[in-house]
Amino acid sequence: MEAPHHQHPVPPPPAPSGAPPGGDGAPGGLPDRPMGDSPGGVRNERTVTVPTAEAMRELGVRLAGRLRAGDLVLLTGELGAGKTTLTRGLGEGLGVRGAVTSPTFVIARVHPSLTDGPPLVHVDAYRLGGGLEEMEDLDLDVSLPESVVVVEWGEGRVEELTEERLHIVIARSTGESAQAAGDAEQAAADDVRTVTFHGVGERWAREDLAALG
Ligand SMILES: Nc1ncnc2c1ncn2[C@@H]1O[C@H](COP(=O)(O)OP(=O)(O)O)[C@@H](O)[C@H]1O
Numbered sequence: 001m002e003a004p005h006h007q008h009p010v011p012p013p014p015a016p017s018g019a020p021p022g023g024d025g026a027p028g029g030l031p032d033r034p035m036g037d038s039p040g041g042v043r044n045e046r047t048v049t050v051p052t053a054e055a056m057r058e059l060g061v062r063l064a065g066r067l068r069a070g071d072l073v074l075l076t077g078e079l080g081a082g083k084t085t086l087t088r089g090l091g092e093g094l095g096v097r098g099a100v101t102s103p104t105f106v107i108a109r110v111h112p113s114l115t116d117g118p119p120l121v122h123v124d125a126y127r128l129g130g131g132l133e134e135m136e137d138l139d140l141d142v143s144l145p146e147s148v149v150v151v152e153w154g155e156g157r158v159e160e161l162t163e164e165r166l167h168i169v170i171a172r173s174t175g176e177s178a179q180a181a182g183d184a185e186q187a188a189a190d191d192v193r194t195v196t197f198h199g200v201g202e203r204w205a206r207e208d209l210a211a212l213g
Pocket residue numbers: 050051052053054056077078079080081082083084085086102152189190191192193
């Protein structure tokens with residue numbers, strides 16, 4: 001018997017008006033970008049430059065406005081890349097309870113909504129040895145399909161995931177930084193990051209990721 005996986009319990013909101021021009025990939029035509037390993041073949045990508053930690057938090061707030069129950073957001077990047085900083089903005093934008101911090105001592109932390117929105121489930125995949133299926137066994141107090149699930153994943157660990165996901169890759173940029181601008185103190189605190197959004201699956205096909213920044 002096959003169990004349907006993670007169905008949306010709530011009807012999706014009406015499709016945003018005005019699909020991006022030419023975004024629907026003419027059948028038979030060449031893809032306008034490499035398709036990567038997406039089994040569904042639906043990919044929506046966007047790269048933004050994020051100069052400061054504060055800008056990273058604000059990016060999270062903006063992204064939160066596009067998230068809904070059942071969404072999976074996967075954050076990839078080395079330690080200190082800014083995954084938790086981005087998640088802090090997500091928590092703020094979603095209006096959830098509790099400070100978003102590195103989930104160092106727990107595998108997952110649930111932040112309930114302060115309004116009637118979805119809770120934020122913040123997962124540290126470094127501690128999730130067995131992959132995402134293991135999350136079903138965590139005995140969280142919330143249903144994952146009714147939550148926004150954000151997983152801080154290690155660099156290079158993007159295998160075997162659900163078909164619908166927003167995969168965000170955060171990389172430290174080489175090149176210009178605050179250091180180059182000659183402000184040593186600021187350089188220690190803020191450093192440019194390159195953030196790439198990969199929207200994978202139908203859920204993300206029509207999201208206007210360009211509106212994020
Ligand atoms: N542009 C930037 N974006 C995000 N964080 C930045 C940036 N510049 C400097 N930082 C700093 O880098 C660190 C990122 O830490 P954190 O978000 O915990 O990373 P991760 O969760 O990926 O390990 C913070 O100390 C933050 O202030």
